[in-house]
Amino acid sequence: MNTMQNRPTKTIRRNRAVENLPEEITVKELQENPEKYHARQLRNIVISYDIGECTWRNLAPKTELIQALIDNFPGGVIKIRKPGDVVEKSKKETELSSTEPQSADIIPGLFIPKEDASFVFDNNLREFLSALRRMSQGKKDIMNTLLVGPQGCGKTSVAYQFAAKTGMPLLKMNCPLVREPRDWFGSKRAENGSVFWDKALFAEAIAKGGLVVLLDEITRATPNVLNSLLPLLDWTRESYIEEAKEKLKVGPQTYFFATANIGAQFTGTFKLDSALADRFGAIVECSFLSEHDESELLVKRSGISMDVANRLVKIANMVRNENQNSGKLTETISTRVLLDVAQLYTTIKESAFRFTVLPKFSSDGGLQSERAQVLGFIQGQFPHLSI
Numbered sequence: 001m002n003t004m005q006n007r008p009t010k011t012i013r014r015n016r017a018v019e020n021l022p023e024e025i026t027v028k029e030l031q032e033n034p035e036k037y038h039a040r041q042l043r044n045i046v047i048s049y050d051i052g053e054c055t056w057r058n059l060a061p062k063t064e065l066i067q068a069l070i071d072n073f074p075g076g077v078i079k080i081r082k083p084g085d086v087v088e089k090s091k092k093e094t095e096l097s098s099t100e101p102q103s104a105d106i107i108p109g110l111f112i113p114k115e116d117a118s119f120v121f122d123n124n125l126r127e128f129l130s131a132l133r134r135m136s137q138g139k140k141d142i143m144n145t146l147l148v149g150p151q152g153c154g155k156t157s158v159a160y161q162f163a164a165k166t167g168m169p170l171l172k173m174n175c176p177l178v179r180e181p182r183d184w185f186g187s188k189r190a191e192n193g194s195v196f197w198d199k200a201l202f203a204e205a206i207a208k209g210g211l212v213v214l215l216d217e218i219t220r221a222t223p224n225v226l227n228s229l230l231p232l233l234d235w236t237r238e239s240y241i242e243e244a245k246e247k248l249k250v251g252p253q254t255y256f257f258a259t260a261n262i263g264a265q266f267t268g269t270f271k272l273d274s275a276l277a278d279r280f281g282a283i284v285e286c287s288f289l290s291e292h293d294e295s296e297l298l299v300k301r302s303g304i305s306m307d308v309a310n311r312l313v314k315i316a317n318m319v320r321n322e323n324q325n326s327g328k329l330t331e332t333i334s335t336r337v338l339l340d341v342a343q344l345y346t347t348i349k350e351s352a353f354r355f356t357v358l359p360k361f362s363s364d365g366g367l368q369s370e371r372a373q374v375l376g377f378i379q380g381q382f383p384h385l386s387i
């Protein structure tokens with residue numbers, strides 16, 4: 001089925017703002033050269049990403065729009081609409097390729113993540129997520145969920161995979177980049193002597209509901225910025241936005257997930273205020289996968305042999321143990337890093353450690369250094385590695 005069928009269309013009229021632009025701009029290019037593009041050129045753009053295409057209305061100031069593109073479509077390609085292009089009239093609907101799950105009612109700019117067949121839900125997590133889903137279907141208030149755990153253990157991915165499995169769109173808010181309390185809601189704009197309120201995507205999306213909102217790295221936002229979320233996360237689920245002179249009410253079926261690395265080793269983080277922490281009824285403690293599951297993941301994602309995968313995971317677990325329990329190592333090896341090692345191993349074998357794991361550990365202290373200790377663990381599994 002094609003969502004474009006039987007839908008009114010319009011032809012893009014001459015628009016000087018886009019005349020000199022290329023047909024396509026990558027999100028990466030936009031991120032690196034924001035000053036090259038004018039806000040008007042980015043209106044009504046089409047993003048293609050790896051599961052299809054969606055339209056994106058310019059709902060927010062340019063900086064916020066660019067940030068949202070980076071967060072949601074880091075590898076996306078922006079197609080510039082040129083004079084003569086035919087587009088659908090309703091900007092409220094998303095264009096998805098015919099092979100992808102379709103929702104005619106999705107807000108432009110949101111997307112349904114792709115299900116990752118290699119993602120491993122441990123039994124606890126599976127049980128919790130299906131309970132969360134069942135509770136909401138029984139019309140009970142949806143509990144907010146805080147995912148805590150070490151870096152690179154899969155916290156962000158859990159929210160993506162929950163959205164993918166339930167077929168709901170996801171909005172990822174990169175909390176450290178939310179600088180002002182009102183950034184959640186919108187901003188004022190003056191045009192031709194009048195003042196307009198441009199609603200932010202966050203406010204528009206939560207008011208509509210039926211989505212997963214990921215407040216990623218919540219402990220890296222200032223308490224001041226997070227305070228404005230308090231009323232939206234409690235049972236009232238609403239807040240009055242003074243500048244817009246309107247009430248914002250969270251729509252039905254809105255799932256809030258937040259992620260945090262909690263612990264003294266995480267510099268640049270704020271302690272989660274107890275009033276905010278209290279609003280997360282469910283706290284899921286994420287940890288690294290079991291030896292067996294992590295090895296299987298490495299094999300599936302990189303194509304290395306099970307034997308090599310087992311040895312990589314053994315090294316990682318020795319390092320994690322020294323990091324978490326004895327504190328002798330100040331860094332750890334996350335699943336993310338292991339995946340990189342495995343990927344590189346397929347081409348340069350043991351040398352992969354020299355470019356991934358080893359530089360993470362300090363060489364201060366020579367033979368007594370953290371790096372020497374980790375090298376010992378690696379050579380225990382890969383005796384041919386020389387430095």
Ligand SMILES: Nc1ncnc2c1ncn2[C@@H]1O[C@H](COP(=O)(O)OP(=O)(O)OP(=O)(O)O)[C@@H](O)[C@H]1O
Pocket residue numbers: 118119120121150151152153154155156157158259261289297335336339
């Ligand atoms: N259970 C899992 N199954 C499959 N892949 C996983 C799992 N856990 C982690 N990964 C993989 O590990 C990598 C890191 O995951 P992710 O970014 O979700 O971690 P994180 O806990 O959010 O990290 P950070 O604390 O740095 O934000 C991703 O490539 C992810 O796919």
Ligand SMILES: [Mg+2]
Pocket residue numbers: 155156157216259
């Ligand atoms: Mg994360």
